[in-house]
Amino acid sequence: MRGEHLAINEVATNEVATNEVNDPEEIQDRQEVNDPRALEAVTQRYQEAENRGVFESLNDYIGRDSETGELIRTPEGEHYLQQVVTDTQGDVYTFYPENINPVIVAAAMARLSRCPHDMRNLILKEFSLQEGKEEDVLRRVVTQYGDDSVAQLHGGLPVVVENASNLLTKQLEWPRIGAYLEQSTRYIYFDQKVDGKYRYHTPDHLPEELRDSYEETMDDLFDSYSDIVRAMYDYYAAQSDTPEAERDNAWWMAIRGKACDAARSLLPVATTATVGISSPAQSIDNLIMQLRSHDLPEMQEAGDQILEEVRKTSAIFFERTDMENRGEAITDHRRHSRQAMRQLGRAALRSYEQQETANTVDMVDYYPANEHDMVPYLLYTHAPAGLSLEDIARQVSEWSEEEQAAVLDVYAGERGNRRHKPGRAFEHAGYVFDVVCDYGAFRDLHRHRMVDGMEWQNLSPMLGHDIPEDIQAAGMAETYQAALDARRELYGQLMDAGYEQEAQYATLMGDKMRWKMEVNARAAFHLIELRTQPAGHPSYRRIANAMHEKISSVHPKIGELMIFVNQTDDDPAISREQQLRRIQAKARQLGLSEEDILIEE
Numbered sequence: 177m178r179g180e181h182l183a184i185n186e187v188a189t190n191e192v193a194t195n196e197v198n199d200p201e202e203i204q205d206r207q208e209v210n211d212p213r214a215l216e217a218v219t220q221r222y223q224e225a226e227n228r229g230v231f232e233s234l235n236d237y238i239g240r241d242s243e244t245g246e247l248i249r250t251p252e253g254e255h256y257l258q259q260v261v262t263d264t265q266g267d268v269y270t271f272y273p274e275n276i277n278p279v280i281v282a283a284a285m286a287r288l289s290r291c292p293h294d295m296r297n298l299i300l301k302e303f304s305l306q307e308g309k310e311e312d313v314l315r316r317v318v319t320q321y322g323d324d325s326v327a328q329l330h331g332g333l334p335v336v337v338e339n340a341s342n343l344l345t346k347q348l349e350w351p352r353i354g355a356y357l358e359q360s361t362r363y364i365y366f367d368q369k370v371d372g373k374y375r376y377h378t379p380d381h382l383p384e385e386l387r388d389s390y391e392e393t394m395d396d397l398f399d400s401y402s403d404i405v406r407a408m409y410d411y412y413a414a415q416s417d418t419p420e421a422e423r424d425n426a427w428w429m430a431i432r433g434k435a436c437d438a439a440r441s442l443l444p445v446a447t448t449a450t451v452g453i454s455s456p457a458q459s460i461d462n463l464i465m466q467l468r469s470h471d472l473p474e475m476q477e478a479g480d481q482i483l484e485e486v487r488k489t490s491a492i493f494f495e496r497t498d499m500e501n502r503g504e505a506i507t508d509h510r511r512h513s514r515q516a517m518r519q520l521g522r523a524a525l526r527s528y529e530q531q532e533t534a535n536t537v538d539m540v541d542y543y544p545a546n547e548h549d550m551v552p553y554l555l556y557t558h559a560p561a562g563l564s565l566e567d568i569a570r571q572v573s574e575w576s577e578e579e580q581a582a583v584l585d586v587y588a589g590e591r592g593n594r595r596h597k598p599g600r601a602f603e604h605a606g607y608v609f610d611v612v613c614d615y616g617a618f619r620d621l622h623r624h625r626m627v628d629g630m631e632w633q634n635l636s637p638m639l640g641h642d643i644p645e646d647i648q649a650a651g652m653a654e655t656y657q658a659a660l661d662a663r664r665e666l667y668g669q670l671m672d673a674g675y676e677q678e679a680q681y682a683t684l685m686g687d688k689m690r691w692k693m694e695v696n697a698r699a700a701f702h703l704i705e706l707r708t709q710p711a712g713h714p715s716y717r718r719i720a721n722a723m724h725e726k727i728s729s730v731h732p733k734i735g736e737l738m739i740f741v742n743q744t745d746d747d748p749a750i751s752r753e754q755q756l757r758r759i760q761a762k763a764r765q766l767g768l769s770e771e772d773i774l775i776e777e
Contacts, residue, residue, distance in 0.1 A: 285452035328355035332454035341377035354455030367402035405439035441686025532640030632691035
């Protein structure tokens with residue numbers, strides 16, 4: 177009876193909370209609430225720009241500083257935002273679903289990867305005046321980014337985190353269940369300043385002298401990145417044999433992307449970006465506890481801020497997140513277990529001096545020993561009713577190898593494209609990889625969360641850093657090397673001062689690191705065939721091709737069935753240009769202009 181009584185009380189509480197959230201008067205009250213200080217700050221900045229004659233209006237809600245290019249909200253734009261987001265100024269916010277169409281939120285998140293702006297400003301600039309035109313907006317975004325990105329981001333609880341370091345971004349994208357999109361280092365110039373400052377995270381708790389050294393080095397790194405990314409843009413344009421008359425918007429965007437690819441390895445891990453998240457409330461709850469258990473203050477603060485914002489729209493699902501005997505107990509357990517394991521690992525394992533090493537992809541384990549051992553699993557759901565797995569295996573053992581191999585062929589089917597994947601029985605084969613690669617490549621592969629045990633070691637410059645060949649060919653190697661020396665010195669300063677976790681901020685995207693994962697054969701089809709496509713970054717394409725080679729060496733039939741693995745050494749810029757031209761053609765078919773699709777920032 178006591179348990180029944182508690183359950184009834186919980187249902188009653190849920191009903192009360194739900195009624196409060198959906199009560200029309202409550203919604204109306206919230207719509208009329210403004211943040212006077214935020215509105216005052218926005219108005220002051222807007223008026224200053226107007227008085228200086230540098231405000232260039234883009235629409236009623238937002239404009240641009242004609243000197244710096246920074247976006248400036250109007251008072252009307254700030255008022256609009258206060259009706260649709262839970263915080264117009266802070267780094268974390270979600271959306272009031274009754275005041276903004278979820279389609280617009282999903283479309284804006286999908287747009288993030290190519291846009292350097294705060295997502296709230298992006299909404300004002302491109303989506304705020306689209307009421308009643310949601311279908312047109314969706315068509316435009318789907319045409320540019322594909323339906324996968326938008327579909328994944330539509331339907332969950334949306335959360336946006338601005339100014340997240342590239343350590344925090346990987347923690348935000350840690351849960352398996354959820355959709356994520358972040359500003360891409362492959363498409364956006366990260367040398368654009370906001371309020372006169374480069375976009376990087378500084379740990380607030382560093383001593384003043386160390387903090388000054390940290391920021392001075394970061395500024396130097398971004399100066400070097402800026403010099404190099406612009407130089408590479410000019411270099412690739414000069415190297416191209418495309419006639420001047422044919423150098424259209426698609427061509428220039430492809431050249432820009434190639435320059436970003438070459439220079440991104442110099443970006444520090446402290447570089448900040450915006451991350452859009454769309455997940456079930458339970459997954460967000462788990463993410464918050466994971467962040468709050470972390471050693472770094474940036475992660476802990478992000479967890480606290482996410483909890484504060486989601487409670488403004490979905491409080492009922494987060495009542496227990498920081499409850500002492502529920503969520504807080506889970507958070508403490510994770511923190512204490514991790515700290516205990518770190519102490520054990522340091523005490524029990526001998527350490528070796530880390531030395532520079534080549535990029536490697538090692539398969540350290542796989543199963544089954546013979547890929548034909550999968551055949552009973554492939555036949556299981558198609559066998560006569562009542563036949564056990566053991567019975568099927570006994571019969572299959574009497575077949576020839578050719579007959580068993582034929583079952584794998586039939587099960588995989590006639591694959592028309594890489595989206596035609598084998599069924600779930602292929603999950604009975606798996607592979608464990610231990611990888612050394614640059615952090616930038618890991619960031620791209622980390623998106624594949626339908627794997628097991630994806631974990632990585634602390635970042636450091638000790639495993640080495642390969643200067644891209646094109647950087648050397650363009651005559652920028654000296655500038656690049658000076659930046660490498662500066663980051664190593666800062667890393668050493670942080671380590672010597674006892675800031676082992678914070679020292680990771682001083683590493684670069686191109687610094688090598690070690691990580692591992694276990695992936696089943698079915699998931700490997702998706703990962704490898706997607707990440708070897710011509711438009712992909714060369715660094716992760718090499719890793720995916722190496723994984724395919726390793727799989728083929730132990731399970732040749734499975735490797736053979738991965739028919740959409742691209743093993744050619746295509747130029748990503750050419751592939752991107754071809755991709756953009758396909759988008760242009762599709763846009764014309766849909767009656768959209770090129771300006772609607774190929775948005776240049």
